[in-house]
Amino acid sequence: MAETSPGYAPNTIVVCVKWVATHVHIDPLSGVVAERSHDNQFSASDHAAVEVALRTARAWNDAGSPTQVVAVCVGPVDSEDELKVLIADGVDRAIRVEAATHYSATSQPTSRQIASLICAVIGEMTSGGQLLVVCGDVSADRGSGSVPAFIAHEIGCAQALGLVEVHEGDPGVLRAMRRLDGGRREELVIEAPAVISVEGAVAHLRRASLQTTIAARSATVELRNAREIGAAEPAIATSGLGDGMVMHPWRPRTRIVPAPVQPDALGRIVELTGAKSDRVPPRTVTLEPDEAARAILDQLAEWGYEWGQDSPI
Amino acid sequence: MSDFDVIVVGAGPAGSAAALEAARAGMRVCLIERGPFPGAKNMYGGVVYGRILDTLIPNWWEEAPIQRWITRRSTMVLTDSQALTIDFRTESWGKPPYNGATTFRPDFDAWLASNAEEAGATLICSTTVTGLLRDGQRVTGVVTDRPDGELTADVVIACDGVNSFLAKEVGLYPHTDPSNFTLGVKETLALPREVIEERFAVRGDHGLDIEMLGCTGDVPGGGFLYTNAESVSIGLVLSLPQLAKGGIRPEQRLARLKEHPAIAPLIEGGEVTEYSAHVIPEAGYNMMPELISDGFLVAGDAAAMCLAAGIWLEGVNFAIGAGAAAGRTAAGAVVRGDTTADGLAGYRTRLETSFVLADHRKLRDAPHIVMSDLAQQKVPKVICGMAEQVFTVVNPDPKPGMFKILWSELRRNKMGIRDAASHGIRAARTFR
Numbered sequence: 115m116a117e118t119s120p121g122y123a124p125n126t127i128v129v130c131v132k133w134v135a136t137h138v139h140i141d142p143l144s145g146v147v148a149e150r151s152h153d154n155q156f157s158a159s160d161h162a163a164v165e166v167a168l169r170t171a172r173a174w175n176d177a178g179s180p181t182q183v184v185a186v187c188v189g190p191v192d193s194e195d196e197l198k199v200l201i202a203d204g205v206d207r208a209i210r211v212e213a214a215t216h217y218s219a220t221s222q223p224t225s226r227q228i229a230s231l232i233c234a235v236i237g238e239m240t241s242g243g244q245l246l247v248v249c250g251d252v253s254a255d256r257g258s259g260s261v262p263a264f265i266a267h268e269i270g271c272a273q274a275l276g277l278v279e280v281h282e283g284d285p286g287v288l289r290a291m292r293r294l295d296g297g298r299r300e301e302l303v304i305e306a307p308a309v310i311s312v313e314g315a316v317a318h319l320r321r322a323s324l325q326t327t328i329a330a331r332s333a334t335v336e337l338r339n340a341r342e343i344g345a346a347e348p349a350i351a352t353s354g355l356g357d358g359m360v361m362h363p364w365r366p367r368t369r370i371v372p373a374p375v376q377p378d379a380l381g382r383i384v385e386l387t388g389a390k391s392d393r394v395p396p397r398t399v400t401l402e403p404d405e406a407a408r409a410i411l412d413q414l415a416e417w418g419y420e421w422g423q424d425s426p427i
Numbered sequence: 428m429s430d431f432d433v434i435v436v437g438a439g440p441a442g443s444a445a446a447l448e449a450a451r452a453g454m455r456v457c458l459i460e461r462g463p464f465p466g467a468k469n470m471y472g473g474v475v476y477g478r479i480l481d482t483l484i485p486n487w488w489e490e491a492p493i494q495r496w497i498t499r500r501s502t503m504v505l506t507d508s509q510a511l512t513i514d515f516r517t518e519s520w521g522k523p524p525y526n527g528a529t530t531f532r533p534d535f536d537a538w539l540a541s542n543a544e545e546a547g548a549t550l551i552c553s554t555t556v557t558g559l560l561r562d563g564q565r566v567t568g569v570v571t572d573r574p575d576g577e578l579t580a581d582v583v584i585a586c587d588g589v590n591s592f593l594a595k596e597v598g599l600y601p602h603t604d605p606s607n608f609t610l611g612v613k614e615t616l617a618l619p620r621e622v623i624e625e626r627f628a629v630r631g632d633h634g635l636d637i638e639m640l641g642c643t644g645d646v647p648g649g650g651f652l653y654t655n656a657e658s659v660s661i662g663l664v665l666s667l668p669q670l671a672k673g674g675i676r677p678e679q680r681l682a683r684l685k686e687h688p689a690i691a692p693l694i695e696g697g698e699v700t701e702y703s704a705h706v707i708p709e710a711g712y713n714m715m716p717e718l719i720s721d722g723f724l725v726a727g728d729a730a731a732m733c734l735a736a737g738i739w740l741e742g743v744n745f746a747i748g749a750g751a752a753a754g755r756t757a758a759g760a761v762v763r764g765d766t767t768a769d770g771l772a773g774y775r776t777r778l779e780t781s782f783v784l785a786d787h788r789k790l791r792d793a794p795h796i797v798m799s800d801l802a803q804q805k806v807p808k809v810i811c812g813m814a815e816q817v818f819t820v821v822n823p824d825p826k827p828g829m830f831k832i833l834w835s836e837l838r839r840n841k842m843g844i845r846d847a848a849s850h851g852i853r854a855a856r857t858f859r
Contacts, residue, residue, distance in 0.1 A: 141657075328578075331549050
């Protein structure tokens with residue numbers, strides 16, 4: 115059994131849920147991105163996180179270690195109805211953090227800022243038990259899944275991200291499976307305090323009974339203001355972009371390749387792919403990040419990729 | 428004691444109006460919606476006539492999610508290559524208290540339900556009512572698809588839409604005749620606001636409503652085109668049995684309408700953003716079920732209260748009117764402690780003294796007249812043929828007389844004068 119970490123009691127499982135547009139409407143004529151409030155909800159992976167939290171809390175409670183589940187959402191007031199649904203599902207408390215920043219498909223706070231707000235809320239729950247933070251691994255709006263890592267960094271605890279299986283153990287302990295590259299899996303024993311993130315297929319969120327659903331309609335979603343809890347007001351990550359513009363990952367421009375001269379198709383393919391040409395063998399270099407980035411750019415330039423004045427590099 | 432005084436099934440216009448009125452009367456009201464939010468499954472894209480809202484939500488036009496206020500109303504009679512349009516516009520419909528408006532029902536229904544919630548109703552979404560609780564013949568509550576999903580109430584108001592399973596379960600629909608139903612299919616086409624203003628001669632938040640006859644080929648029905656803020660809704664309403672026999676899919680028929688020379692220029696360049704279909708209770712008064720049972724009322728499309736009377740195509744206002752009457756009646760019955768069928772009989776009285784049943788009864792023959800072979804196949808050809816003859820200059824011959832033109836068109840379209848006269852008299856009686 116894990117040691118009891120100071121500062122949290124009873125045990126607290128914090129579930130972080132993101133209010134996200136599941137459908138983004140792109141005007142086919144103007145390309146303007148719009149979203150309707152009706153289309154926002156919590157992602158499947160967030161629902162899985164809630165279910166994992168509820169199962170874990172039940173196991174820990176059954177083992178005689180009182181545990182509460184707290185759902186935290188940094189989102190607009192529209193999210194409160196769905197937070198009440200989570201209360202109906204069994205979450206003990208739901209907290210909405212009002213960041214007073216407009217969230218949309220084109221402008222969102224950064225993961226670090228979201229994590230900072232969540233950690234400020236977690237900081238309120240200080241009294242002696244175990245702490246476990248459960249998140250969905252990736253939100254439906256192609257999120258990076260980096261909020262859990264920032265939370266773990268800020269709290270200073272272990273992190274186990276991208277879990278494909280979670281089994282609750284003794285109070286303060288989870289057993290989990292993590293996905294690795296190449297189809298491999300890694301079994302983990304996770305001891306609280308910890309931050310985990312789970313894939314959507316890990317668990318299917320239970321369906322609340324009718325009576326609890328009705329009761330939850332009059333439940334209170336606690337409200338926190340970013341300024342009042344001492345966290346910095348998130349700036350908009352994509353500020354500076356106009357309406358209808360979104361950030362894309364940078365991709366090098368297409369390089370110009372001379373037309374192949376071989377008469378037959380196979381020859382042209384061989385020539386284009388350079389399959390039989392002399393080539394520089396792969397090499398492994400160990401560099402500091404700045405030097406590594408520079409080396410990558412130099413190599414790209416050597417291969418013929420070019421970028422102009424408008425390039426972000 | 429029951430869990431609630433009143434349970435309303437379905438948070439469409441009828442259901443939300445019922446919940447709103449019952450909650451305002453001090454009832455404990457539960458409004459159950461199967462979708463994740465009111466209006467979630469809706470495909471409607473038509474005109475809402477809001478006069479009935481005046482009594483429910485004062486100055487509703489200041490907060491309702493409206494796309495455009497209808498200030499132009501056109502009726503278009505089509506043949507394969509002809510079109511005759513009667514166009515009316517008035518600026519008085521473009522200012523309070525307005526007349527009709529286009530709206531997206533996911534927005535409109537959510538707004539109306541929020542008013543019911545503010546009045547005190549408990550809205551439960553993502554919950555499907557799968558059956559009724561009964562004590563003998565008396566309805567005592569509902570069964571839902573949630574765990575422990577039973578809920579009791581003194582009165583259940585079924586606003587569960589066309590093909591109401593709840594009304595059938597109570598036995599209010601003794602039989603279902605497919606010929607009483609039509610299938611509505613609709614596309615929403617995105618068009619820039621300025622293009623809509625230019626093509627449809629409207630400005631600002633004013634809009635146009637076009638109703639069409641003669642555009643559905645060999646299947647009885649009609650067509651429509653409504654302007655939204657930055658899109659148009661175009662669609663067909665098609666007789667269900669004839670559609671099934673015809674062998675041509677509804678979207679193919681809609682594609683033909685979009686290619687019609689009178690329609691194509693109006694929608695050119697529009698990008699399809701939505702296609703949807705929905706069954707409509709077309710036959711109105713003649714297909715209405717019994718509206719009342721012990722502890723049970725039925726309203727809206729569930730009670731076939733959609734008015735499809737040719738020049739009048741209305742549904743949402745009838746649903747709201749019926750729902751509000753059901754909510755008030757249920758509240759009164761609960762207060763009196765008599766929720767039997769006799770105790771709820773005031774519901775029908777309220778409807779009969781309002782436009783809801785008064786209009787339906789008066790226009791009870793209209794759906795048959797409009798959907799008849801004469802009106803669908805021959806009248807459009809005669810009207811368009813006459814218009815073409817009247818406006819065709821035949822010099823050096825002298826202009827033919829109107830009766831001669833009428834006679835020649837009747838003969839050309841094999842429409843007997845007796846048929847035309849009897850049909851005209853029947854229509855005159857219905858619409859008098």
